[in-house]
Amino acid sequence: MTFTRSSIPTVSARIGALILQRASGLGMDAGQLMSGTGFDPAWLDDAEARMPLAVEERLWTRAVELTGKPSFGLLAASLIRPGEFDVLDYAVRTAPDLRTALQRLARYNRLLHDLASFEIIPLGEVTRIEHRFEAAGMQPCPPAAEFTLASLVVVASQLGGEPVPAQAVEFRHAARDEVDSYRRIFGVVPSFQAPVSCVVLASELLDRPVPAADPALSRIVTAHAEQLLAACDRQPENLAMQVRRQLAEGMAHGMISLRTVAGQLNLSERSLQRRLASQDTSFADLVDEVRHELARRYMADERLALGEVAYLLGFSDPSAFHRAFKRWTGTTPAAARRMRH
Structure with missing residues (x-):
């Protein structure tokens, strides 16, 4: 999707709901967290609601401030459970192997986020997954970037039924917490202030079959995801x-x-x-x-x-x-x- 200067990029309000849920789990008051961010509580009851990207970023920033946890994005990712992102989530989780799951993430992520994209780059024994915004001069805020890359590893481990350690991790931003916070999630200490945020995984892990893969459900879910993606493409018909x-x-x-x-x-x-x-x-x-x-x-x-x-x-x-x-x-x-x- 191409954005002009007058366009307002949006993301699924499910992301906002997830941030609120994770912060509430740490004892934070949801009303206090939402205050001043522009998040409309009505979005919590609307499965199709989208919110401006700026609201998401303010929620992440405020959650970090109120919880006192610089690595709040990592914590939020560590608690991911199936179904939190609806069709996108099920399209990924019904894939026959991790590589296909990543390909579906790259294809259907626009159902969740107007700007975020994933590029899957095979490099022989390893595969590099780069995460960026498809808009000049814009990039994910640090907690969101950490949540996103940590989610890749967490969900991959859930699908494979065993830990999927990263071979390497890179972030555009500076380190936000002690290195142990990152090592617990990724298995390695990331590099920071890199040209692009990415996670590198062993290629052989990505080709392993997913034990709980469901081919019949997979066909149904991906067909629905394709319909939703087509609807996104038609929406700019204005x-x-x-x-x-x-x-x-x-x-x-x-x-x-x-x-x-x-x-x-x-x-x-x-x-x-x-x-x-x-x-x-x-x-x-x-x-x-x-x-x-x-x-x-x-x-x-x-x-x-x-x-x-x-x-x-x-x-x-x-x-x-x-x-x-x-x-x-x-x-x-x-x-x-x-x-x-």
Whole structure:
């Protein structure tokens, strides 16, 4: 997915839920942790919710501060259990071997994170897995980077039924804790301030069959993951444009609501709001933009009285239209009409 300057990268709110759960397990108050981060508690009850990447980073930073554990990301990874990341998780865990599991992670990770990517590089006896953000000038915050690489080793060990020690680990950031914290997870002491964050695993381990592999379930899960991935690719078709069209078509028949537009697009109100936010806009912003554009068109038709223009734009009364028009143009509707002569 390509991001422009106006795009807001998002991640699954499941990551936020995981951070909160891990911090709560250390005795932290969830409300205190969420305070000031921008995390909406409603996301905890919405399996499809996504949150801005900036919110995730603030949660990681605050969790480190409140728990007093610089290696909080490593701790969070050590407690990973099956199913915490839904379809992505099951696609990985039903793979026939660790190499296929990594390939699925690389392919389907966009279901969880807009920017994070994995590159799997075979190097003979070892395989290097590099983790980065696909956006110029951006990189994972240190706790998130440590959680991600530690998760690779933890999940690989769970799948294989035995510890999978790393051959080497590298992080872009400086060391954040005592080396023993890293050695307990990875089996080695990482290198720090490296060009890219990565973990290196023995190739022969990656080709071992996963004892609990389930081919039938694997086919079902990966088919579903492919459908979700295709939906991600279609989303930039620009939902905002679809909403604008619905507004323009329905406005003359009375102001149409968020509920109405969401129903026309086969979305819940919450999903529509969330997806518009991911495109750096909102339903209210689009209503205002469409009204402004239509106002210019209607004002050019002098057969329409100003009261009729207000009605066609869905305003409840002419005074509301008057205020909006002055905000858009700096002048009143009547003055704008006079200036045309």
